[in-house]
Amino acid sequence: MxxxxxxxxxxxxxxxxxxxxxxxxxRLQMQRPAVAAQQEAQTVVVPRASTDLKAGxxxxxxxxxxxxxxxxxxxxxxxxxxxxxxxxxxxxRYLRQDVAQGDTFNTAxxxxxxxxxxxxxxxxxxxxxxTINVEAHGAVAGFATPGAWxxxxxxxxENEDADLPEMTVTLVESVEVLALEEQTxxxxxxxxxARDRKQELAVTLxxxxxxxxxxxxxxxxxxLSLALRNPQDDLPLTxxxxxxxxxxxxxxxxxxxxxxxxxxxISSVDFRRNQRxxxxxxxxxxxxxxxxxxxxxxxxxxxxxxxxxxxxxN
Numbered sequence: 001m002x003x004x005x006x007x008x009x010x011x012x013x014x015x016x017x018x019x020x021x022x023x024x025x026x027r028l029q030m031q032r033p034a035v036a037a038q039q040e041a042q043t044v045v046v047p048r049a050s051t052d053l054k055a056g057x058x059x060x061x062x063x064x065x066x067x068x069x070x071x072x073x074x075x076x077x078x079x080x081x082x083x084x085x086x087x088x089x090x091x092x093r094y095l096r097q098d099v100a101q102g103d104t105f106n107t108a109x110x111x112x113x114x115x116x117x118x119x120x121x122x123x124x125x126x127x128x129x130x131t132i133n134v135e136a137h138g139a140v141a142g143f144a145t146p147g148a149w150x151x152x153x154x155x156x157x158e159n160e161d162a163d164l165p166e167m168t169v170t171l172v173e174s175v176e177v178l179a180l181e182e183q184t185x186x187x188x189x190x191x192x193x194a195r196d197r198k199q200e201l202a203v204t205l206x207x208x209x210x211x212x213x214x215x216x217x218x219x220x221x222x223x224l225s226l227a228l229r230n231p232q233d234d235l236p237l238t239x240x241x242x243x244x245x246x247x248x249x250x251x252x253x254x255x256x257x258x259x260x261x262x263x264x265x266i267s268s269v270d271f272r273r274n275q276r277x278x279x280x281x282x283x284x285x286x287x288x289x290x291x292x293x294x295x296x297x298x299x300x301x302x303x304x305x306x307x308x309x310x311x312x313x314n
Contacts (some may be wrong), residue, residue, distance in 0.1 A: 011138040016192065043068045046079065046104060047087045053099040056185045061091055064105075102272055117185075119178035119204050129178055130212045133200040134224050144203060147186030148177045152296070156222040171218065173210045174229060179204040182208070261262045 050065040057063070064087050069077070083104035084090055093110040094117055096234045111117065119129050124291065132152070144150050150170040158165055181190040181202055190201055207215070216222070 019155050043070050044074070045085045047084065047090055047098045049101050049103050049105070052101050053095055054185065055098050057095050058183075058185065059090055059093055061087070064085070064090060067073065076188075077102075082106060087203045116182060119184055119206075122178060125205055126208065127206045128212045128214055129204055130207050130220075131179075131202050131204045132215055132224050132245055134203055134226060137198055144177055144226045145180055145187050145190075145230060146177050146184050147172055147232075149229050150177060150205075150226040151175075151229055153225045153227055154218050154222055155225070156218070159221075170227075171214055171224075172205075172207060174234065175211070176231075177203060177226075178206050269312055 001206070030208075045279045046067045046069050047064045048067060050063055050290075053063055066087055074080075083106055089103050093113075094115070096111050096117075097109050099105070099109060118224060123129060151170050151174065153168060154171040156166060178184065179202075180188070183190055215224075
């Protein structure tokens with residue numbers, strides 16, 4: 001039996017060492033995915049408020065920051081107790097309470113599914129919530145948002161039979177907007193699609209009972225619009241503001257009636273806006289009765305100045 005040379009023996013030892021080293025490296029690489037999976041399993045998803053959120057707000061994705069945290073990180077952050085871990089269960093819900101930045105969410109913080117904040121919860125004693133319809137541009141281009149303070153301006157439609165001219169008046173002063181459409185959160189605008197789709201927007205106001213009655217009295221007799229005002233502005237409007245076109249132009253207008261006598265009969269013609277006004281059936285019947293023999297003619301009426309008419313006479 002021949003003896004191994006020192007060189008051959010050294011080469012064999014080196015081969016065994018390299019083989020063991022290779023086996024160790026392979027085993028280490030095979031264990032790494034298992035270690036990573038184990039570490040991944042130890043982290044949990046924690047949705048947290050990305051900023052301070054006020055009660056009444058409908059949450060969006062931008063209001064939520066999603067973290068992956070280990071049990072040690074949860075303990076360090078002081079997060080204890082149950083919390084909602086699925087962001088999809090949070091987005092679109094309305095907050096019942098304020099949430100501070102970094103806080104987690106739980107079901108007690110929200111209104112139940114399908115329930116929205118009630119504007120009546122914000123009413124002060126003695127006030128009522130009344131909803132009016134205003135044109136989109138009449139809502140100050142949508143800037144009359146919840147929490148804003150406004151004046152309600154009424155433009156009356158002309159009614160010649162009732163002798164009511166077209167007139168604009170400030171009907172209600174300094175009232176708070178509680179809701180714009182379904183939005184009740186302060187500063188929230190109505191959905192853009194709703195603004196583009198609808199000609200009128202529903203605005204809910206906090207008013208006193210007598211103001212609520214006034215808003216209902218004018219319903220259907222003209223158009224309502226809103227004027228923004230500073231909530232700190234408590235100065236009342238002047239009562240001498242112009243309300244009709246002739247008052248704005250400072251041009252008086254005189255309305256005339258011409259009465260014509262023929263024997264024992266009398267007829268009258270009203271002139272308004274430089275045009276002859278057509279008499280109503282009741283007026284015609286009255287004139288026929290007055291023209292019968294034995295009926296004394298009425299006195300001639302003097303010119304009457306009508307400060308409410310809104311079209312000046314040339």
